[in-house]
Amino acid sequence: MKNNWWKGLAVVLLLYVAAAGLLMPVPRLAILNESIRNLYFHVPMWFGMTAVLTASVYYSVRYLRAPTPQLDILSHEAAKTGIYMGFVGLATGSIWAKYTWGAWWTNDPKLNGAAIAMLIYGAYLVLRSSFQDEQQRARVSAIYNIFAFAAAMPLFFILPRLTASLHPGAGGNPAFAKYDLDSNMRLVFYPAVIGWTLLGFWLAQLASRVAFLKQKVYDKQLA
Amino acid sequence: MKRGRVMRIVTLFIALLLPVLRAAAQTADQPEMADALRQSGKIYVVVAVIAVVLAGLLFFLISLDRKISRLEKEVRD
Numbered sequence: 524m525k526n527n528w529w530k531g532l533a534v535v536l537l538l539y540v541a542a543a544g545l546l547m548p549v550p551r552l553a554i555l556n557e558s559i560r561n562l563y564f565h566v567p568m569w570f571g572m573t574a575v576l577t578a579s580v581y582y583s584v585r586y587l588r589a590p591t592p593q594l595d596i597l598s599h600e601a602a603k604t605g606i607y608m609g610f611v612g613l614a615t616g617s618i619w620a621k622y623t624w625g626a627w628w629t630n631d632p633k634l635n636g637a638a639i640a641m642l643i644y645g646a647y648l649v650l651r652s653s654f655q656d657e658q659q660r661a662r663v664s665a666i667y668n669i670f671a672f673a674a675a676m677p678l679f680f681i682l683p684r685l686t687a688s689l690h691p692g693a694g695g696n697p698a699f700a701k702y703d704l705d706s707n708m709r710l711v712f713y714p715a716v717i718g719w720t721l722l723g724f725w726l727a728q729l730a731s732r733v734a735f736l737k738q739k740v741y742d743k744q745l746a
Numbered sequence: 747m748k749r750g751r752v753m754r755i756v757t758l759f760i761a762l763l764l765p766v767l768r769a770a771a772q773t774a775d776q777p778e779m780a781d782a783l784r785q786s787g788k789i790y791v792v793v794a795v796i797a798v799v800l801a802g803l804l805f806f807l808i809s810l811d812r813k814i815s816r817l818e819k820e821v822r823d
């Protein structure tokens with residue numbers, strides 16, 4: 524219980540974000556209107572995804588230094604959670620785009636970069652499922668995971684800034700300059716980022732623990 | 747003891763939502779916002795529904811967490 528305080532924090536922050544995200548004052552901007560509140564839900568998905576994928580790479584590196592099945596499970600489940608959050612980020616962004624830019628998808632460098640990065644991570648799952656041997660699977664997917672992270676992060680956060688883009692935080696724009704002026708939004712946005720990120724770690728932890736249990740039961744049956 | 751802690755969390759939660767009152771004091775000008783919803787007070791219905799859904803999901807997550815803990819204990823023994 525002592526080690527679970529961060530789960531309580533996640534619950535409080537997410538409930539706060541659900542209420543404050545809809546009720547707190549936001550800047551009155553044309554086109555965006557109330558949809559500016561999506562900032563509290565769409566953007567934290569990407570923050571959470573980045574944090575969980577970073578954890579996944581951390582476990583992959585540790586696996587390659589000193590291989591254990593646990594590290595492989597932790598890295599795999601973290602990567603899966605990150606991929607889930609990334610797809611939720613794409614879906615929510617698509618809805619937001621439809622009602623502000625007028626299309627579900629535009630050939631914007633930020634959008635296409637994110638889509639390519641998600642495909643790179645999709646290949647991680649395909650690669651993993653194509654091995655019979657457990658140790659080979661763990662080793663090769665740990666290596667691929669590091670390369671996937673190194674390829675995906677510039678696609679998400681660096682390349683879109685080098686060209687013109689509609690998306691805030693791309694095309695040379697500092698990410699939140701337009702909204703950051705409003706300190707009311709910060710009161711919700713920062714707790715939202717922390718809350719959703721913690722939820723991502725919580726889900727990854729639960730998935731890993733189920734996988735540990737499965738492995739233990741399997742080992743016992745073999746013994 | 748336990749009740750005191752719950753009360754403190756509830757108080758903190760309400761305190762965090764205080765700036766909402768300032769939004770109610772603002773008058774409508776320029777681009778349209780959901781003023782009507784807020785005036786009629788019905789936005790709170792939506793907030794309540796979302797809060798219930800989210801609370802339900804989080805409660806499910808907590809109970810799943812507990813079940814896994816129990817299973818872990820059983821497998822260990």
